[in-house]
Amino acid sequence: QTIGFSQIGSESGWRAAETTLTRQEAEKRGIDLKFADAQQKQENQIRAIRSFIAQGVDAILLAPVVATGWDAVLKEAQESDIPVVLLDRQVDSSDDLYLTAVGSDLHHEGVVAGEWLVGEVGDKECNVVELQGTTGSSPAIKRKAGFEEGIAGHDNIKIVRSQTGDFTRAKGKEVMESFLKAENGGKNICALYAHNDDMAVGAIQAIKEAGLKPGSDILVVSIDAVPDIFQAMAAGEANATVELTPNMAGPAFDALAAFMDGGTVPPKFIQTESKLYTQKDDPMKVYEEKKGLGY
Amino acid sequence: MNGTMRFLRRVAPQIATLAVVLLLIGFVFPGFFDLSFANGRLYGSPIDILNRGAPVALLAIGMTLVIATGGIDLSVGAVMAICGAIAASAITAGYGLPATLLMALGAGLACGLWNGVLVAVVGIQPIVATLILMVAGRGIAQLVTEGTILTFTNDGLAFLGSGNLLGLPTPVVIWLSMGALVTLLVRRTALGMLIEAVGVNRRASMLAGVNARLLLVTVYMVSGLCAAMAGIIVAADIRGADANNAGLFLELDAILAVVIGGNSLLGGGFSLVASLIGAIIIQSVNTGILVAGFPPEFNLVIKAVIVLVILVVQSPAIHGAGVLFSFARRSP
Amino acid sequence: MTSGQASTLLTASGLTKTFPGTRALDGVDFELHAGEVHALLGENGAGKSTLIKCLTGAYRRDAGDIRLDGASIDPHNTLDAQSLGIGTVYQEVNLLPNLTVAENLLLGRQPRRFGFIARKAMNGEGREMLSRYGLDIDVARNLDTYSVAIQQIVAIARAVSLSGKVLILDEPTASLDRDEVRMLFDVIRGLRREGLGIVFISHFLDQVFEISDRLTVLRNGRLVGVRDVAGLDRLQLVNMMLGRELAEETRDHGRTGIDYAAEPRIRFSGTGRSGAIAPFDLDVHRGEVVGVAGLLGSGRTETAELMFAAAPKDSGSVTKNGKVLRLASPRDAIAAGFGFSPEDRKTSGIIADMSVRENIVLALQARIGWSRRIPRRRQREMADDYIRRLDIRTPDAEKPIGQLSGGNQQKVLLARWLATNPEFLILDEPTRGIDVGAHAEIIRMIEELCANGMSLLVISSELDELVAYSHRVIVVRDRAHVAALVGQDITTDRIVSAIARPTNLEAAQ
Amino acid sequence: MNARMLPFYATVVIFLIAYAICYIQFPAMLSTRVIGNLLTDNAFLGIVAVGMTFVILSGGIDLSVGSVIAFSGVFIAVMLRDTSMHPLPVFALLLSITTLFGAAMGLTIHALQMPPFIVTLAGMFLARGMAYVLSVDSVPIVHPFYEWVQSTYWLMPGKGRLTLIGGMMLLVFLAGILLAHRTRFGTNVFALGGGVQTARLMGVPVARTTVLIYALSGLLAGLSGIVFSFYTSAGYSLATVGVELDAIAAVVIGGTLLTGGSGFVAGTLIGVLIMGLIQTYITFDGTLSSWWTKIVIGALLLGFIVLQKGLVGLTGRSAGTAGGR
Numbered sequence A: 001q002t003i004g005f006s007q008i009g010s011e012s013g014w015r016a017a018e019t020t021l022t023r024q025e026a027e028k029r030g031i032d033l034k035f036a037d038a039q040q041k042q043e044n045q046i047r048a049i050r051s052f053i054a055q056g057v058d059a060i061l062l063a064p065v066v067a068t069g070w071d072a073v074l075k076e077a078q079e080s081d082i083p084v085v086l087l088d089r090q091v092d093s094s095d096d097l098y099l100t101a102v103g104s105d106l107h108h109e110g111v112v113a114g115e116w117l118v119g120e121v122g123d124k125e126c127n128v129v130e131l132q133g134t135t136g137s138s139p140a141i142k143r144k145a146g147f148e149e150g151i152a153g154h155d156n157i158k159i160v161r162s163q164t165g166d167f168t169r170a171k172g173k174e175v176m177e178s179f180l181k182a183e184n185g186g187k188n189i190c191a192l193y194a195h196n197d198d199m200a201v202g203a204i205q206a207i208k209e210a211g212l213k214p215g216s217d218i219l220v221v222s223i224d225a226v227p228d229i230f231q232a233m234a235a236g237e238a239n240a241t242v243e244l245t246p247n248m249a250g251p252a253f254d255a256l257a258a259f260m261d262g263g264t265v266p267p268k269f270i271q272t273e274s275k276l277y278t279q280k281d282d283p284m285k286v287y288e289e290k291k292g293l294g295y
Numbered sequence B: 001m002n003g004t005m006r007f008l009r010r011v012a013p014q015i016a017t018l019a020v021v022l023l024l025i026g027f028v029f030p031g032f033f034d035l036s037f038a039n040g041r042l043y044g045s046p047i048d049i050l051n052r053g054a055p056v057a058l059l060a061i062g063m064t065l066v067i068a069t070g071g072i073d074l075s076v077g078a079v080m081a082i083c084g085a086i087a088a089s090a091i092t093a094g095y096g097l098p099a100t101l102l103m104a105l106g107a108g109l110a111c112g113l114w115n116g117v118l119v120a121v122v123g124i125q126p127i128v129a130t131l132i133l134m135v136a137g138r139g140i141a142q143l144v145t146e147g148t149i150l151t152f153t154n155d156g157l158a159f160l161g162s163g164n165l166l167g168l169p170t171p172v173v174i175w176l177s178m179g180a181l182v183t184l185l186v187r188r189t190a191l192g193m194l195i196e197a198v199g200v201n202r203r204a205s206m207l208a209g210v211n212a213r214l215l216l217v218t219v220y221m222v223s224g225l226c227a228a229m230a231g232i233i234v235a236a237d238i239r240g241a242d243a244n245n246a247g248l249f250l251e252l253d254a255i256l257a258v259v260i261g262g263n264s265l266l267g268g269g270f271s272l273v274a275s276l277i278g279a280i281i282i283q284s285v286n287t288g289i290l291v292a293g294f295p296p297e298f299n300l301v302i303k304a305v306i307v308l309v310i311l312v313v314q315s316p317a318i319h320g321a322g323v324l325f326s327f328a329r330r331s332p
Numbered sequence C: 001m002t003s004g005q006a007s008t009l010l011t012a013s014g015l016t017k018t019f020p021g022t023r024a025l026d027g028v029d030f031e032l033h034a035g036e037v038h039a040l041l042g043e044n045g046a047g048k049s050t051l052i053k054c055l056t057g058a059y060r061r062d063a064g065d066i067r068l069d070g071a072s073i074d075p076h077n078t079l080d081a082q083s084l085g086i087g088t089v090y091q092e093v094n095l096l097p098n099l100t101v102a103e104n105l106l107l108g109r110q111p112r113r114f115g116f117i118a119r120k121a122m123n124g125e126g127r128e129m130l131s132r133y134g135l136d137i138d139v140a141r142n143l144d145t146y147s148v149a150i151q152q153i154v155a156i157a158r159a160v161s162l163s164g165k166v167l168i169l170d171e172p173t174a175s176l177d178r179d180e181v182r183m184l185f186d187v188i189r190g191l192r193r194e195g196l197g198i199v200f201i202s203h204f205l206d207q208v209f210e211i212s213d214r215l216t217v218l219r220n221g222r223l224v225g226v227r228d229v230a231g232l233d234r235l236q237l238v239n240m241m242l243g244r245e246l247a248e249e250t251r252d253h254g255r256t257g258i259d260y261a262a263e264p265r266i267r268f269s270g271t272g273r274s275g276a277i278a279p280f281d282l283d284v285h286r287g288e289v290v291g292v293a294g295l296l297g298s299g300r301t302e303t304a305e306l307m308f309a310a311a312p313k314d315s316g317s318v319t320k321n322g323k324v325l326r327l328a329s330p331r332d333a334i335a336a337g338f339g340f341s342p343e344d345r346k347t348s349g350i351i352a353d354m355s356v357r358e359n360i361v362l363a364l365q366a367r368i369g370w371s372r373r374i375p376r377r378r379q380r381e382m383a384d385d386y387i388r389r390l391d392i393r394t395p396d397a398e399k400p401i402g403q404l405s406g407g408n409q410q411k412v413l414l415a416r417w418l419a420t421n422p423e424f425l426i427l428d429e430p431t432r433g434i435d436v437g438a439h440a441e442i443i444r445m446i447e448e449l450c451a452n453g454m455s456l457l458v459i460s461s462e463l464d465e466l467v468a469y470s471h472r473v474i475v476v477r478d479r480a481h482v483a484a485l486v487g488q489d490i491t492t493d494r495i496v497s498a499i500a501r502p503t504n505l506e507a508a509q
Numbered sequence D: 001m002n003a004r005m006l007p008f009y010a011t012v013v014i015f016l017i018a019y020a021i022c023y024i025q026f027p028a029m030l031s032t033r034v035i036g037n038l039l040t041d042n043a044f045l046g047i048v049a050v051g052m053t054f055v056i057l058s059g060g061i062d063l064s065v066g067s068v069i070a071f072s073g074v075f076i077a078v079m080l081r082d083t084s085m086h087p088l089p090v091f092a093l094l095l096s097i098t099t100l101f102g103a104a105m106g107l108t109i110h111a112l113q114m115p116p117f118i119v120t121l122a123g124m125f126l127a128r129g130m131a132y133v134l135s136v137d138s139v140p141i142v143h144p145f146y147e148w149v150q151s152t153y154w155l156m157p158g159k160g161r162l163t164l165i166g167g168m169m170l171l172v173f174l175a176g177i178l179l180a181h182r183t184r185f186g187t188n189v190f191a192l193g194g195g196v197q198t199a200r201l202m203g204v205p206v207a208r209t210t211v212l213i214y215a216l217s218g219l220l221a222g223l224s225g226i227v228f229s230f231y232t233s234a235g236y237s238l239a240t241v242g243v244e245l246d247a248i249a250a251v252v253i254g255g256t257l258l259t260g261g262s263g264f265v266a267g268t269l270i271g272v273l274i275m276g277l278i279q280t281y282i283t284f285d286g287t288l289s290s291w292w293t294k295i296v297i298g299a300l301l302l303g304f305i306v307l308q309k310g311l312v313g314l315t316g317r318s319a320g321t322a323g324g325r
């Protein structure tokens, strides 16, 4: 059995882990996985899928870089009777164009992070600074909206500054530095919400270098649950992270197998858990579990 | 004396531009110019700008020389990623700091050698030759880190990114010394003149006995070395090598710095100091946008407009009209 | 032809043009009649090229009035001038090397069919235009596959075809040989008969006397005078141009005094490259001037480039004082004491954006090595010294060489090589575009240099000049060295006949 | 044979050899499907590369095109979403905007004597910034006209599809070839590439030509944006990052000199197809990791360029024109 996998790229540790796990899962099941890295470009993904179709693969996994613009190519796959499973992100095409989607709810992740903060600060006044993901990327948009929903109705919590940190550590650190400068050396900031852990890790360094204690002077909540954030949590420098599991391929292969062998049509959305980790969850243990996964 | 005057006149537009940009930032963000001395170093936004500007400033040094020969080096961002990755993996593999630095800098030199050979010996056009390493280099960096962010804990290496030296952040000291060193090297020897000659007319220079090939290779190697230093600083700063994002699009900022520094992309006469001021102007704009607190979707438009205004004001056509010139003459 | 009733075609009055540091034109008046050839004379840097650039809109003048056929005109660019019927050949060959010959000839007015360029018609027309000059070449090939001389003819042909009323030629004959010049003059006479006004700039006084009817002399950007050529005394003219006396040059033919029995300083044996130049043997002695004569494209430049290792040779060897030299690049040649001033100064000679000073010290600095910079003060001294000795017209040594007049650029290049004090200096068309005063100066210098023991190889299309200073003249034809003339044999006639037909030397080989 | 055509022939030969090698390894690569895909998938790149060819031939460079494509997509999507206009007038509006944008860059380059690299770099920031300002979110396009265009194709034997946008690219190339090599404007473009100063002295209307060249590039970038919007039925401000570099690479592989003045529009088509072939080959192989993908692309790029240089050098020498410097 040959399955094509169109991956977005390798822009973050999380994505590298997803690729690694997909490969592992395919190997476990004896699947011949054709991997195509799109270097963050939708046009490359569309190209790859059409090549898969031309090659006559049995199924296609697609981690779409953006929600829109898949109708035509998905239709083409359907006309060639090749089932498509979406991984980790959604598309806004009609749902009969793909078999199923495995993923977490980006919006929901933001909500979980927001609700955690609400529970943590109670009625205290709290100024939040936000490190957004890459401008225009769907995680950035949805995680922002979700977080705002999570803190809605709690007027004591305000987002005072919000800038893009491009999902990277270096930008996270640089932008956090300017936040600290602009907000009275950080004394006005009560919490940091970062759209991914990498930016949080960078920001934590900036906070430390400014002479403040991340985790206590400034609360840190972020999303993804990559290994490094657990180290930070173990050191008391980060407070919470919402997990986005990189193992989307396992459920996807299972659903595909069930469909192809027995014709079982899976549900249209297989949601993975958006688990919240805090310092109470024995971060070092989670770190040890995760660190071999190619993050 | 004469030389000093000429130098001041050369960099006057850049200094004036920098002053205007800084004043603008000071306007939207009052506490901007506050400097304080604590924990054995200077603190304050201007210092932050010098610090954050370190990678682009370093790249601009090499880029200025490459551009002076009429070339361009698009690969510097990727070389940064490679060298950062090598530094991080060497230090986590247990090599000492000196060995690590040697390996990373050596990798930068090797990348420069590669570019230089493609340009000078094989005869591929610089933009294409370096495009190849730009594409492949990031892959090589990821090969080293295997796609992960390679974190390390070595304080010695981290010192290069976030330590203090002589009352300044280490990166500032590094780029200032590198800038001074290269400036001395090209101006105290004949290198500067020979580089310019090759940039203006390679054939005529060769017929006059200039070893254009060697010179070109050297210049790309210097660029590689500068990129390696920038890569090490960036990795040391975040205590990890991010092969995918380290130095991403920085080649454009570096080229921009050189041009804002008033250097011609066609090659020939150049001023390193002006390029360095150009780099600081760019970083000031970036920092200004960050502290101003606009929504991020406006970042690019603002940057584009500011850059355009700077370039238009500095353009030779306007310059001829003497607008900036009269202003510049009053300023020092 | 030049009678008083001749109608005035083009007049300029009070033309002024200032460059930073230089007043290139200072209230110059100029008048061109229909049906006359009007020579424009003056030293290097007098302002001749600037005058015609102002007339044709290539430069914007600062002040002054231009009239064509009595109506005031104000060309903003060369396109305007062209549409007014003024065709121009600018001093440096200003054509596009990357276009075909035909495209160059017809740029902007290519024949079209249905809006698209008709290639066949264009090439046909191009061939037609060149045939007038006895040139039968493949016009569909890129211009840069042809030599400077051919490019010059193409530029002339283009300008002639553009000139409905006025034709301006800025040193068109600088790289042409006699036959080409004769052909060109025939064309010019034809145009004169048709009633065109022709402006002719040249430093060759013979040619001026041969072709022109009247002349205007400029000095330091000012008008010195206008004269009818008929009856004008040559010496008087020179004095007018220079503003000082210049002793009439008298020379013996064929110089001697070289000890040919001694071992030669440089010996080329069997040096050649297939397709470029047939293998040749050549000895150059101490203090000797070897002249090289030949038609354009005959292989003179190739000879020089091969000697200097600027082009690879595929056979032969070079020895200096009996020791074999390994010359793989110009650097090697320079290290061995060679120098080479190339023919095409624009692309191979000057470093346009750099100052006169830097251009002068470049070769010396390159030889010394990058690490030991010649101190700035020393550079200035050297530059000022050569500026004075060669009478280079520039406000100061810091002016970019690209802004100097053509002849002055040539002098700077000469200075570059003199500064390295070479043992064997190769000069390809060294006097091209140089005024009479400087010409005499350079010839004197060549003689002085060889008296001091330098060996020279000089390529020139001016046979008189070769005759004047050569100890020996090599004649090149069809990419092979075909004759060598020594001593009393060196006369213009003999050279011409050696160029024209086989000699016994060829038979002996 | 004309010596100036050598780089073009070399490119064609290299392309055929490369295709043959691919075919030997993966026979499916010679299917009409793959050929149809090559045309469709690279349509937007091809169109924008035609404009880039003109810019590069004139000795310039246009870094803004990738951003302009993204801007075009977002503009179309937002207009179709927020107004009731038919796509065709929206296209007309968009094309005039991008053409004017290009013309403005050309004017800046000419009038202020600024290097194209920098002007178009600022243009690149500006266009993408404007796309962000229009919409950060990706905006789907739903319109019957789009559906019609997408479902209109010629089904070749073997189920390959020749789509409208693929055909559009071929048409643009045809027009580009005629414009570059058979019109006075085209010759003027080459003339600028040969030397602006000289071209001016020869009476080439430098200002007009420069403005027109960048306007043309803007126009084609807009057209490419339209094609891209058909391709993805959406507008997205982060789309087509770095396409300018792909376009430049395609132009250069196609045998055009980056210094200007020499090259072929038809070569660019081959260049685009070679780039597409590299991508297809890597997907067919399907075993490369993300990083090896980048390295292999770089290596193949190098291989093509060196091979081309070698081929041109060899044949150039044996053709025996000694005048070649």
Ligand SMILES: Nc1ncnc2c1ncn2[C@@H]1O[C@H](COP(=O)(O)OP(=O)(O)OP(=O)(O)O)[C@@H](O)[C@H]1O
Pocket (backbone or CB within 6 Å): C019, C020, C022, C023, C024, C042, C043, C044, C045, C046, C047, C048, C049, C050, C051, C091, C393, C394, C403, C404, C405, C406, C407, C408, C433, C435
């Ligand atoms: N573009 C320029 N910028 C500055 N100075 C210039 C420029 N062009 C010419 N000049 C100066 O103007 C003066 C006149 O130059 P021009 O070229 O007209 O001389 P010319 O009479 O043609 O000399 P030649 O016989 O050597 O060609 C010279 O001193 C020259 O240095």
Ligand SMILES: Nc1ncnc2c1ncn2[C@@H]1O[C@H](COP(=O)(O)OP(=O)(O)OP(=O)(O)O)[C@@H](O)[C@H]1O
Pocket (backbone or CB within 6 Å): C137, C145, C146, C147, C148, C149, C150, C175, C294, C295, C296, C297, C298, C299, C300, C301, C302, C303, C343, D322, D323, D324
């Ligand atoms: N009549 C011609 N037909 C075709 N090609 C020619 C002709 N004359 C010259 N060439 C080309 O021009 C090149 C120049 O040759 P070269 O420079 O050695 O000649 P030269 O004797 O120095 O003449 P010049 O007076 O032009 O400098 C040659 O390689 C040849 O290809």
Ligand SMILES: [Mg+2]
Pocket (backbone or CB within 6 Å): C048, C049, C050, C091, C170, C405, C406, C407
């Ligand atoms: Mg002149």
Ligand SMILES: [Mg+2]
Pocket (backbone or CB within 6 Å): C300, C301, C302, C343, C428
């Ligand atoms: Mg010659």
